[in-house]
Amino acid sequence: MTMTLRDILNKLLGRQPSSASTARERLQLVLAHDRSDLSPELMEQMRREILEVVAKYVEIDIEAGAVSLETEDRMTALVANLPIRRPLAINSKIEEVSS
Amino acid sequence: MSKNTRIILICSGKGGVGKTTLTANLGIALARQGFRTAVLDADFGLRNLDLLLGLENRIVYTAQEVLEESCRLDQALVKHKQEPNLALLPAGNPRMLEWLKPEDMQRIVSMLIDDFDYVLIDCPAGVEDGFRNAVAASKEAIVVTNPEISAVRDADRVIGLLNTHSVEPIQLVLNRVRPKMIASQEMLSVNDVTDILALPLLGLVLEDEQVIVSTNRGEPLTLSSSKSPAARCYTNIAKRMQGEEIPIIDPSKEGSSIGDKFKRLMQTKIF
Numbered sequence: 001m002t003m004t005l006r007d008i009l010n011k012l013l014g015r016q017p018s019s020a021s022t023a024r025e026r027l028q029l030v031l032a033h034d035r036s037d038l039s040p041e042l043m044e045q046m047r048r049e050i051l052e053v054v055a056k057y058v059e060i061d062i063e064a065g066a067v068s069l070e071t072e073d074r075m076t077a078l079v080a081n082l083p084i085r086r087p088l089a090i091n092s093k094i095e096e097v098s099s
Numbered sequence: 100m101s102k103n104t105r106i107i108l109i110c111s112g113k114g115g116v117g118k119t120t121l122t123a124n125l126g127i128a129l130a131r132q133g134f135r136t137a138v139l140d141a142d143f144g145l146r147n148l149d150l151l152l153g154l155e156n157r158i159v160y161t162a163q164e165v166l167e168e169s170c171r172l173d174q175a176l177v178k179h180k181q182e183p184n185l186a187l188l189p190a191g192n193p194r195m196l197e198w199l200k201p202e203d204m205q206r207i208v209s210m211l212i213d214d215f216d217y218v219l220i221d222c223p224a225g226v227e228d229g230f231r232n233a234v235a236a237s238k239e240a241i242v243v244t245n246p247e248i249s250a251v252r253d254a255d256r257v258i259g260l261l262n263t264h265s266v267e268p269i270q271l272v273l274n275r276v277r278p279k280m281i282a283s284q285e286m287l288s289v290n291d292v293t294d295i296l297a298l299p300l301l302g303l304v305l306e307d308e309q310v311i312v313s314t315n316r317g318e319p320l321t322l323s324s325s326k327s328p329a330a331r332c333y334t335n336i337a338k339r340m341q342g343e344e345i346p347i348i349d350p351s352k353e354g355s356s357i358g359d360k361f362k363r364l365m366q367t368k369i370f
Binding site: 002003004005006007008009018019020021023024026027028030031034035 | 248251252255256259281283284285286287288291295364365366367368369370
């Protein structure tokens with residue numbers, strides 16, 4: 001997200017951000033979804049499944065994990081932010097998964 | 100068959116952003132530069148290009164009769180009196196939409212390319228059949244948008260569809276730009292829109308009351324040597340279409356008063 005000097009000043013003074021930066025943020029979000037053609041339900045399902053896979057390897061906070069779409073230059077990226085509590089005992093996991 | 104004819108779709112997705120006004124003004128400007136230019140009204144549902152060009156009373160036949168072969172192409176083309184290099188092929192009856200196919204649009208355009216250097220297609224709003232028909236006949240595209248959230252979103256959708264139809268190049272025209280609002284960051288800036296849509300900018304058109312005046316008269320601004328801001332913008336866009344290098348000035352970066360300088364400082368992007 002880009003921020004201008006005015007946005008920072010507004011923030012410091014506790015004022016609303018300029019409407020142009022609000023428009024920018026809202027557009028980027030809505031376009032990421034438009035471009036990927038994913039419904040919110042599918043996004044949620046994908047988020048759950050990704051978290052389940054990751055949870056096989058590391059201990060994560062399922063509720064805190066965020067998966068979102070971000071877009072730049074007509075390229076849409078899937079961005080996952082998954083806070084890791086601690087790694088699981090990797091070796092035993094590999095055996096478990098392969099068996 | 101003239102292979103050099105440039106067939107350009109003028110589209111936007113959203114209605115009311117200035118497609119038809121741009122088509123009329125570019126048509127006249129290109130004709131004035133000496134190019135044989137045809138403007139094709141592909142908005143069969145809600146045609147208006149005839150009105151903006153002041154040609155509504157001179158229509159005898161339309162694209163419909165040409166397709167049905169009940170008249171010749173040159174009988175349907177309406178030549179502009181002041182600018183005889185420009186001809187309009189009017190849209191037919193809205194009922195044409197029931198049977199019109201992409202191949203029909205391709206047929207009309209293929210009839211035009213022999214006699215014209217430019218074919219500008221005024222696309223209907225929306226992304227349905229009318230849009231698909233018009234895209235099928237086009238080689239390149241100009242996407243028109245306003246610095247407004249809904250117009251930019253719809254433009255993005257249209258760009259995606261143009262990409263899947265291998266239309267290229269696709270260039271952007273940003274219409275109804277208000278420099279003062281951009282300077283005070285209450286309007287998306289030129290850079291915001293080009294960054295989001297990731298298209299090369301062919302030009303911008305300043306908000307200008309004269310556009311309404313010219314529409315009232317049916318005389319596009321580029322027809323006279325009008326010095327109005329929008330007229331200059333349209334003429335510059337037509338020149339850039341020829342590859343002339345005319346810099347695009349960011350209007351919100353203009354001005355030398357202390358206030359202007361302060362506003363510029365406030366636009367500095369921090370991160």
